[in-house]
Amino acid sequence: MxxxxxxxxxxxxxxxxxxxxxxxxxxxxxxxxxxxxxxxxxxxxxxxxxxxxxxxxxxxxxxxxxxxxxxxxxxxxxxxxxxxxxxxxxxxxxxxxxxxxxxGDGARIDMGTPRFEWDAIPLAYAMDTLTMPVAWENLENPCAVNVGNPHVIFFVEDGTAIPLERLGPEIECDALFPERINVNVAQVTGPASIDLRVWERGSGLTRACGTGACATAVAAIRRGLVSGRQVTVTLPGGPLDIEWTEAGRILMTGPAxxxxxxxxxxxxxx
The missing domain is CATH 3.10.310.10 (Diaminopimelate Epimerase; Chain A, domain 1)
Structure with a gap:
């Protein structure tokens, strides 16, 4: 066939x-x-x-x-x-x-509304998902967001200095995450811009992750790390425009x- x-x-x-x-x-x-x-x-x-x-x-x-x-x-x-x-x-x-x-040469996607409850991520036990009291070496106090799939986001000074190819699989499979987790390392570069690297659950290091960009933008907005509700998230493969609307919907625009x-x-x- x-x-x-x-x-x-x-x-x-x-x-x-x-x-x-x-x-x-x-x-x-x-x-x-x-x-x-x-x-x-x-x-x-x-x-x-x-x-x-x-x-x-x-x-x-x-x-x-x-x-x-x-x-x-x-x-x-x-x-x-x-x-x-x-x-x-x-x-x-x-x-x-x-x-x-x-x-044009891409699309806009309404990704729906993010979830922040610990059991919606899901985590193995209850904790604050905005500033999680956990760490893996120098990666500490991440956010957790479910945008249709689960993400943990670490905000760091220099995303390129993080050995994500080593720490990514360790965090992905940690017992804290019963369904495993996508691991995001984010560096805020301006009032509406973020550089992002992603270890994707089941795939490894990837040039781009749309749900990771959405989760990271939402986490940065919740923490007050960016101004406004529109963020350009730049991954190794290029930029995505993310908007978290006042109605709570996530809109992602980018090429394909x-x-x-x-x-x-x-x-x-x-």
Whole structure:
């Protein structure tokens, strides 16, 4: 069975998109998702995205990290999917229904409202999520925010000095985070600007993480580290514009593009 795919990326965070809204795919499990995502023996991507019908939105977006684990949300993939769909749409995700709108060479995504309760992150036990009384070496007192998926954010003087490739997997898998966690290291560079590096749960260091940018902007606004409710978050792959509206919604605007299209034999990865 030959399966068409579209390879896309948002700021270098790359995806293999399978469109099963009309023609259904065979059953897809973690092993197949990981095999397709493998950069040496598969097509290669940070996330595998599967589009399929939905009973509650225009369509559903399922998201598999490179390790094969299914996750709730992906901001960069949402922009890519908006571009692929070509018009405004409501999209069902594991983290809730989002609204996507293509704009020029990218898209604006209404990511919904953030959650701050300790059991909504979730954490293993109750604590203040605005200034958490925990530390890993020099990374201390982070914020925790759930924006459809869970994030912990550390504000530091120099984000490039943090050995995130070493501390990221340790924090991701700490017992404090029963569903693991995305790890963000943020440096405030101006009244409305932040530099950000992200260790992404199940994928590792990434050039860009849309939900990480959203969570970091919200955390900075809550802490009063930036002025106003609009922030430009610059990741290694480039900038995203994040607005946390007075109504509590997170709006993310940024680019996405198609890299190439192709097809593969399902049995090669099943």
């Amino acid at each position: 030959r399966i068409p795919f579209t390879k896309m990326h948002g700021l270098g965070n790359d995806f293999v998109v399978l469109d099963a809204r009309i023609d259904a795919l065979p059953p897809l499990g973690p092993a197949t998702a990981a095999a397709i995502s493998d950069r040496r023996t598969g097509i290669g991507c940070d996330q595998l995205i599967v589009l399929q019908p939905s009973d509650v939105a225009d369509f559903q977006m399922r998201i598999f990290n490179a390790d094969g684990g299914e996750v709730e949300a992906c901001g960069n993939a949402s922009r890519a999917v908006a571009l692929l769909h070509g018009s405004k749409a409501s999209v069902e995700t594991g983290g809730g229904i989002i609204a996507v709108e293509p704009m 593009t198609t890299s190439f299209i192709g097809s593969f034999e399902w049995t090669d990865y099943a």
